[in-house]
Amino acid sequence: DGWTAAEIFSREFSYTYDDIIMHPGYIDFPADAVDLNSRLTKNIILRTPCVSSPMDTVTEAPMAAAMAAVGGIGFIHYNNTPQEQANLVKKAKSQRVGFVSDPVCLSPSATVSDVDGLKNRKGFSSVLITEDGTIGSKLVGIVTSRDIDFLSDRMTEVREVMSVDLITAPAGISLEEASGILIKSKKSLLPLVGESGEVVELLCRTDLKRRLAYPKSGVPSVGKDGRFLVGAAVGTRESDKQRLGLLVEAGVNVVIFDSAQGNSSYQKEMISYAKKIYPDIDVIGGNVASSHQAINLIEAGADALRVGMGSGSICTTQEVCAVGRGQATAVFQVSRLANSLAVPVIADGGISNSGHIVKALTLGASTVMMGSFLAGTDEAPGDFFYQDGRRLKNYRGMGSLEAQAKGSDTRYLGDKSQMRIAQGVSGTVADKGSVLRLIPFTMHAVKQGFQDLGLRSVAAARSALSSGNITMEVRTGAAQKEGGVHGLVSYEKRHF
Numbered sequence: 001d002g003w004t005a006a007e008i009f010s011r012e013f014s015y016t017y018d019d020i021i022m023h024p025g026y027i028d029f030p031a032d033a034v035d036l037n038s039r040l041t042k043n044i045i046l047r048t049p050c051v052s053s054p055m056d057t058v059t060e061a062p063m064a065a066a067m068a069a070v071g072g073i074g075f076i077h078y079n080n081t082p083q084e085q086a087n088l089v090k091k092a093k094s095q096r097v098g099f100v101s102d103p104v105c106l107s108p109s110a111t112v113s114d115v116d117g118l119k120n121r122k123g124f125s126s127v128l129i130t131e132d133g134t135i136g137s138k139l140v141g142i143v144t145s146r147d148i149d150f151l152s153d154r155m156t157e158v159r160e161v162m163s164v165d166l167i168t169a170p171a172g173i174s175l176e177e178a179s180g181i182l183i184k185s186k187k188s189l190l191p192l193v194g195e196s197g198e199v200v201e202l203l204c205r206t207d208l209k210r211r212l213a214y215p216k217s218g219v220p221s222v223g224k225d226g227r228f229l230v231g232a233a234v235g236t237r238e239s240d241k242q243r244l245g246l247l248v249e250a251g252v253n254v255v256i257f258d259s260a261q262g263n264s265s266y267q268k269e270m271i272s273y274a275k276k277i278y279p280d281i282d283v284i285g286g287n288v289a290s291s292h293q294a295i296n297l298i299e300a301g302a303d304a305l306r307v308g309m310g311s312g313s314i315c316t317t318q319e320v321c322a323v324g325r326g327q328a329t330a331v332f333q334v335s336r337l338a339n340s341l342a343v344p345v346i347a348d349g350g351i352s353n354s355g356h357i358v359k360a361l362t363l364g365a366s367t368v369m370m371g372s373f374l375a376g377t378d379e380a381p382g383d384f385f386y387q388d389g390r391r392l393k394n395y396r397g398m399g400s401l402e403a404q405a406k407g408s409d410t411r412y413l414g415d416k417s418q419m420r421i422a423q424g425v426s427g428t429v430a431d432k433g434s435v436l437r438l439i440p441f442t443m444h445a446v447k448q449g450f451q452d453l454g455l456r457s458v459a460a461a462r463s464a465l466s467s468g469n470i471t472m473e474v475r476t477g478a479a480q481k482e483g484g485v486h487g488l489v490s491y492e493k494r495h496f
């Protein structure tokens with residue numbers, strides 16, 4: 001009953017995740033027992049097989065730190081100067097699990113309306129007040145919603161309303177110690193301060209509650225240096241060698257060579273160069289969608305491949321350039337070759353629910369890379385705003401004209417052409433809360449999918465795939481409709 005992946009994907013069609021449906025297996029273990037450990041590259045194992053995309057509306061330091069905190073990894077984008085990108089890597093690597101290492105501060109002369117603005121844009125309801133309004137200067141007060149809730153004159157300076165009976169802790173104490181002090185203090189924030197009272201880090205009651213209340217968030221991804229694993233993307237131009245050098249100096253653990261079509265002499269040269277000059281740094285090649293592209297990058301020394309051409313939610317590459325492949329087909333075909341050569345595959349783009357992650361991992365990918373799925377989280381760059389009553393963030397393709405104008409055209413031009421052609425769009429995504437909550441819940445749903453398939457681990461999925469023990473079918477349009485919510489007048493979509 002059913003068809004193996006090899007049978008389905010040997011047809012002349014290009015399929016994507018929604019086209020196929022997996023057949024259930026036999027359950028003799030709980031979902032919690034499913035082990036999602038998986039390889040990001042030849043040398044890096046992640047507890048959570050999720051990766052944030054190197055896009056300027058997805059991954060900067062807060063996202064990279066949060067992804068590492070939940071056992072995945074983030075790749076810092078390169079739509080910035082080499083020094084700015086290196087600084088973001090350093091910042092992500094210097095964060096400590098559970099703490100906010102760059103809290104927003106205001107000066108005593110800021111107004112209550114500035115606090116309102118922060119609340120709307122960032123969602124904070126308490127703010128630290130320091131002597132000159134920067135982190136690193138002396139803490140003088142805290143404003144919480146209780147201080148300002150009923151104040152009618154929002155132009156009042158915060159010095160007049162801030163609480164000054166502060167409870168602080170010395171910088172550098174452990175998360176456990178700090179949590180104990182915060183709980184006992186009954187305050188909403190515990191600032192960690194240096195010897196002269198300067199702000200160093202912050203522990204928030206909401207983060208602590210989240211950590212204690214939600215399912216285990218997994219073991220953080222930490223490198224040999226004892227710090228978060230952090231990745232970064234670079235282009236494949238000669239000048240990117242200098243950027244690569246700065247990233248390595250900043251402590252980056254793994255780099256992605258970022259091209260929309262990675263099967264090029266530029267990328268092969270860059271991979272060989274990086275492997276020769278920085279043998280301790282793993283390098284990821286791509287993007288590719290077929291095995292003939294993949295083999296070139298594997299031979300050049302890629303430690304993993306990024307698979308997906310035109311599958312991203314904001315991509316227009318397939319329409320503009322007529323190249324690409326349905327993502328399920330691309331993942332299966334490239335993984336079949338890459339896995340036989342012990343090179344892990346990252347399924348990049350097109351992930352919009354936990355079922356897509358289950359499908360990517362059971363079709364041969366070792367990890368999934370996500371853009372839109374993460375762009376509406378607290379940790380993504382940019383501020384929230386309201387539109388038609390919904391709380392949104394901006395999300396844009398790196399090939400959109402807006403992003404290219406800021407520098408990402410290296411991914412799409414690759415030559416001396418000065419003409420920019422959009423290969424992506426710019427749009428908005430809905431608020432999804434914190435990555436620290438979203439990823440653990442999503443991973444629990446993925447574990448339930450593995451349980452339904454009778455698969456105890458990503459490794460078990462791999463051997464079941466190659467021995468033809470996972471069966472599936474292609475769904476007709478009507479079957480896909482039936483598989484989604486249908487027949488209701490209205491409903492509210494809540495994921496957890």
Ligand code: XMP
Nearest residue numbers: 053312313315350371372397398399423424
């Ligand atoms: P999702 O579906 O997760 O996809 O939002 C993210 C992936 O899309 C790719 N990407 C682009 N592809 N034009 C494209 O054709 C673009 O402007 C663009 N920007 C990002 C990229 O691989 C990313 O990880």
